[in-house]
Amino acid sequence: xxxxxxxxxxxxxxxxxxxxxxxxxxxxVSDIVDGLDGRVNQxxxxxxxxxxxxxxxxxxxxxxxxxxxxxxxxxxxxxCGLLIETFAPDYHGAYIPVEEIE
Amino acid sequence: xxxxxxxxxxxxxxxxxxxxxxxxxxxxVSDIVDGLDGRVNQxxxxxxxxxxxxxxxxxxxxxxxxxxxxxxxxxxxxxCGLLIETFAPDYHGAYIPVEEIE
DNA sequence: TTGACATATTGACGACTATCGATATAATAG
DNA sequence: CTATTATATCGATAGTCGTCAATATGTCAA
Numbered sequence: 369x370x371x372x373x374x375x376x377x378x379x380x381x382x383x384x385x386x387x388x389x390x391x392x393x394x395x396x397v398s399d400i401v402d403g404l405d406g407r408v409n410q411x412x413x414x415x416x417x418x419x420x421x422x423x424x425x426x427x428x429x430x431x432x433x434x435x436x437x438x439x440x441x442x443x444x445x446x447x448c449g450l451l452i453e454t455f456a457p458d459y460h461g462a463y464i465p466v467e468e469i470e
Numbered sequence: 471x472x473x474x475x476x477x478x479x480x481x482x483x484x485x486x487x488x489x490x491x492x493x494x495x496x497x498x499v500s501d502i503v504d505g506l507d508g509r510v511n512q513x514x515x516x517x518x519x520x521x522x523x524x525x526x527x528x529x530x531x532x533x534x535x536x537x538x539x540x541x542x543x544x545x546x547x548x549x550c551g552l553l554i555e556t557f558a559p560d561y562h563g564a565y566i567p568v569e570e571i572e
Numbered sequence: 573t574t575g576a577c578a579t580a581t582t583g584a585c586g587a588c589t590a591t592c593g594a595t596a597t598a599a600t601a602g
Numbered sequence: 603c604t605a606t607t608a609t610a611t612c613g614a615t616a617g618t619c620g621t622c623a624a625t626a627t628g629t630c631a632a
């Protein structure tokens with residue numbers, strides 16, 4: 369996964385707010401919209417979910433007429449590992465075992 | 471450090487190319503411009519260095535009429551640790567010891 | 573002080589993107 | 603089949619951002 373694509377997916381307040389909501393739970397689009405409490409409306413949330421999905425940062429599951437989303441923690445961890453491997457080689461071995469990440 | 475600011479600093483091809491050059495070495499602005507091999511010119515590099523500096527991702531040192539930059543690997547590692555702590559709690563303990571990062 | 577070099581800043585322009593309202597698509601209930 | 607609910611897509615708009623040419627600032631040499 370390209371580190372620039374990863375960074376771009378994270379480079380937005382609303383998207384990170386959505387990611388926080390999706391951490392460890394499956395939520396429908398409406399749930400997310402409600403959780404953002406009027407900050408943005410449904411089409412905007414769908415737009416961000418699409419971007420996150422393209423970056424592989426969320427998983428999707430269809431349930432009835434809903435689409436349930438959740439955060440892909442493993443993918444996120446791998447991308448962070450790649451960042452450290454690329455830009456912080458002095459810390460790479462110390463903090464993140466390569467063989468576990470790649 | 472705000473994860474959104476961190477992500478925005480990384481969310482550009484040219485900026486990541488500059489970061490790669492600055493990994494483990496001190497380079498002047500002209501060195502970086504040369505290293506990018508005509509891709510962008512000097513004002514653009516200065517612009518990106520300013521952004522990276524504001525994000526705390528590079529350190530600066532004055533030497534004569536030059537300004538030498540280098541990548542702050544520790545800062546980058548800390549930010550990645552914060553991302554994992556925030557968005558991948560299931561992997562946090564496993565991959566990155568908190569007390570070493572924060 | 574003057575000239576040359578290194579870097580930063582400014583202003584303009586184009587590309588991208590976050591957001592919205594409106595609408596289309598999909599799936600269920602009656 | 604029709605109505606309703608859930609989500610995605612479209613078109614438009616405003617704001618952000620990367621880039622450049624031109625210029626300003628700062629530093630050293632002669």
